[in-house]
Amino acid sequence: MEVQKEAQRIMTLSVWKMYHSRMQRGGLRLHRSLQLSLVMRSARELYLSAKVEVHEPEVSLQPARFLDPRLHSRREAEAEAEAAPLDGEQPSPEPMDTQEAPRAQEAPARGGPCPAKVSRKRRSSNLSDGGDVGLVPSKKARLEEEAASLEIPDRLQPSPAQAEGAFPNLARVLQRRFSGLLNCNPAAPPTAPPACEAKPACRPADSMLNVLVRAVVAF
Amino acid sequence: MWCFSQVKGAVDDDVAEADIISTVEFNHSGELLATGDKGGRVVIFQQEQENKIQSHSRGEYNVYSTFQSHEPEFDYLKSLEIEEKINKIRWLPQKNAAQFLLSTNDKTIKLWKISERDKRPEGYNLKEEDGRYRDPTTVTTLRVPVFRPMDLMVEASPRRIFANAHTYHINSISINSDYETYLSADDLRINLWHLEITDRSFNIVDIKPANMEELTEVITAAEFHPNSCNTFVYSSSKGTIRLCDMRASALCDRHSKLFEEPEDPSNRSFFSEIISSISDVKFSHSGRYMMTRDYLSVKIWDLNMENRPVETYQVHEYLRSKLCSLYENDCIFDKFECCWNGSDSVVMTGSYNNFFRMFDRNTKRDITLEASRENNKPRTVLKPRKVCASGKRKKDEISVDSLDFNKKILHTAWHPKENIIAVATTNNLYIFQDKVN
Numbered sequence: 001m002e003v004q005k006e007a008q009r010i011m012t013l014s015v016w017k018m019y020h021s022r023m024q025r026g027g028l029r030l031h032r033s034l035q036l037s038l039v040m041r042s043a044r045e046l047y048l049s050a051k052v053e054v055h056e057p058e059v060s061l062q063p064a065r066f067l068d069p070r071l072h073s074r075r076e077a078e079a080e081a082e083a084a085p086l087d088g089e090q091p092s093p094e095p096m097d098t099q100e101a102p103r104a105q106e107a108p109a110r111g112g113p114c115p116a117k118v119s120r121k122r123r124s125s126n127l128s129d130g131g132d133v134g135l136v137p138s139k140k141a142r143l144e145e146e147a148a149s150l151e152i153p154d155r156l157q158p159s160p161a162q163a164e165g166a167f168p169n170l171a172r173v174l175q176r177r178f179s180g181l182l183n184c185n186p187a188a189p190p191t192a193p194p195a196c197e198a199k200p201a202c203r204p205a206d207s208m209l210n211v212l213v214r215a216v217v218a219f
Numbered sequence: 220m221w222c223f224s225q226v227k228g229a230v231d232d233d234v235a236e237a238d239i240i241s242t243v244e245f246n247h248s249g250e251l252l253a254t255g256d257k258g259g260r261v262v263i264f265q266q267e268q269e270n271k272i273q274s275h276s277r278g279e280y281n282v283y284s285t286f287q288s289h290e291p292e293f294d295y296l297k298s299l300e301i302e303e304k305i306n307k308i309r310w311l312p313q314k315n316a317a318q319f320l321l322s323t324n325d326k327t328i329k330l331w332k333i334s335e336r337d338k339r340p341e342g343y344n345l346k347e348e349d350g351r352y353r354d355p356t357t358v359t360t361l362r363v364p365v366f367r368p369m370d371l372m373v374e375a376s377p378r379r380i381f382a383n384a385h386t387y388h389i390n391s392i393s394i395n396s397d398y399e400t401y402l403s404a405d406d407l408r409i410n411l412w413h414l415e416i417t418d419r420s421f422n423i424v425d426i427k428p429a430n431m432e433e434l435t436e437v438i439t440a441a442e443f444h445p446n447s448c449n450t451f452v453y454s455s456s457k458g459t460i461r462l463c464d465m466r467a468s469a470l471c472d473r474h475s476k477l478f479e480e481p482e483d484p485s486n487r488s489f490f491s492e493i494i495s496s497i498s499d500v501k502f503s504h505s506g507r508y509m510m511t512r513d514y515l516s517v518k519i520w521d522l523n524m525e526n527r528p529v530e531t532y533q534v535h536e537y538l539r540s541k542l543c544s545l546y547e548n549d550c551i552f553d554k555f556e557c558c559w560n561g562s563d564s565v566v567m568t569g570s571y572n573n574f575f576r577m578f579d580r581n582t583k584r585d586i587t588l589e590a591s592r593e594n595n596k597p598r599t600v601l602k603p604r605k606v607c608a609s610g611k612r613k614k615d616e617i618s619v620d621s622l623d624f625n626k627k628i629l630h631t632a633w634h635p636k637e638n639i640i641a642v643a644t645t646n647n648l649y650i651f652q653d654k655v656n
Contacts, residue, residue, distance in 0.1 A: 010489070013547065026325055027299040030387055030406040031437045031456055031496075032552060038492045039546065046489070 007047035014040040220654045223599045228647035240643040246310035249634040252280055252641055255305025259289040261322055284333055286375035289324040301326050307392050325388040328403055330379035338366040384410050384420045391441045397448040404441035423471045439497050446506045458495035478520050480527045490542040498554035503563040512557040517568050532578040535570050537608035537619045550624050558633045569628025573644050590642045590649040
């Protein structure tokens with residue numbers, strides 16, 4: 001429980017920092033954003049692993065964005081189910097390639113701008129199949145809608161420089177989600193960031209956090 | 220034994236953001252010392268010629284030139300402000316009477332010429348001394364203008380502007396040993412420039428993934444080898460260093476060597492990934508070794524051995540248990556630099572509470588010193604400091620909890636030939652000298 005609270009606090013703090021970094025002069029710093037997202041990912045995994053230990057039925061997990069070889073052991077345990085087929089594809093000197101292999105395995109049918117939007121099977125079916133690792137939110141429809149809204153800006157933006165510079169996906173999602181997260185989370189950061197325009201309905205923390213993590217790495 | 224020599228900058232505690240020093244660099248002879256600040260200014264100090272009478276100390280550094288290198292800009296396409304903060308300054312070796320340096324902010328690199336003017340032409344036939352044209356009918360004689368001495372004036376003029384080549388924020392520039400080309404590195408790309416050509420550059424490293432969502436690491440620093448003009452290294456946020464040979468291919472995406480130390484599993488923590496990010500990489504003067512700085516340590520690598528560093532020095536290991544607090548106050552993201560002394564026998568880096576550390580590679584001794592105005596009498600010997608990690612605090616020791624994390628030394632520089640060091644606190648520049656006798 002303590003671990004869970006601490007992890008949630010770190011997650012909230014990270015989101016707040018990421019939001020705050022958008023206000024800084026010079027724009028979003030890629031390195032800082034990456035570091036924040038790494039911490040957030042670690043915190044999320046810790047949070048989720050702590051939650052699973054408490055046997056919560058509502059737990060919803062997101063397909064891995066970064067299948068970094070140096071992840072927590074829990075991630076490795078989950079990936080064991082598909083370790084065999086992936087082993088041959090896994091390592092390469094360049095970290096980039098390591099990410100490619102599992103994703104290619106999981107989502108062969110999906111092409112397009114976001115190949116990382118892997119299969120959305122429910123977790124229960126995954127466990128029974130022992131097949132895809134796809135750990136997905138239970139609220140599938142809503143996330144697909146959000147995923148679509150995240151994907152669309154990518155396609156609409158012809159120039160990559162433009163997309164990278166302004167991080168529109170991040171901006172949009174943070175604006176939509178951030179105030180919601182703050183409302184739901186008891187461990188809100190002490191100083192509230194500038195008011196968000198949209199005030200979304202409060203969602204269960206898990207799926208929101210999953211979307212947030214996906215959003216913050218989509219820069 | 221290190222002694223206080225000078226301190227430059229405002230005395231008051233209220234620090235203007237524009238005065239925050241962001242880079243410090245000696246030139247190749249050590250006669251000139253350049254600093255860049257957040258306000259886009261470059262201040263160059265010049266060492267006085269040695270006073271033969273006062274042989275117990277080397278010359279003092281006094282302001283030689285000050286100029287505005289970069290101004291804030293606005294990128295209208297991306298609706299982003301471009302900070303004027305000077306990220307790096309690198310001196311070119313001196314070829315003639317003028318001095319040249321490269322200074323860069325997040326997006327634009329500029330080549331500055333700093334030249335002295337100590338005489339001016341006088342006695343024009345058609346112009347008055349103030350520049351106004353004379354009435355031609357009043358000109359009855361012809362004379363040859365002559366140069367007459369004037370008060371020394373140091374002029375800085377931008378000779379080249381290298382712009383529009385970086386989508387991300389420039390973190391490093393490094394001049395090649397051929398003295399004709401240089402590299403500039405941002406988070407994802409490294410470009411090679413010719414000093415004479417501003418309208419194009421070659422991209423030599425590109426680690427941008429096809430899908431930005433798959434991004435896992437960024438480039439944090441890059442440097443050319445001091446002797447081999449085809450070799451450079453770049454460090455990453457994952458704690459790896461890649462050495463590349465430009466002869467191998469035009470795009471150096473495949474490294475020639477990969478320097479990486481396996482992570483110690485006992486040290487694995489929540490913030491392991493962040494603190495392994497390398498903030499600075501510097502070749503030794505000999506070119507045989509390179510030094511990297513991550514959040515808690517300094518590592519020396521032998522270029523011939525890729526699997527682990529040959530030496531590791533803990534800068535402030537007592538912070539390892541405080542990483543969560545340091546994450547909260549953003550200090551965990553601080554980018555410390557490091558430097559070698561002229562003979563590559565000692566390395567130096569900064570820490571918090573205005574402490575800086577030196578590690579002697581031969582004797583394996585280290586020392587912690589403080590840059591503080593309390594010791595600001597010239598030739599005051601600096602007292603070694605000690606941080607008490609836990610347990611009983613001895614007299615004169617400072618406990619970890621009483622360290623001031625707002626006082627950080629990120630930038631230090633060592634004179635290339637002598638034991639003179641420049642240490643930048645937030646807005647002050649301290650110069651220390653080794654006691655001569």
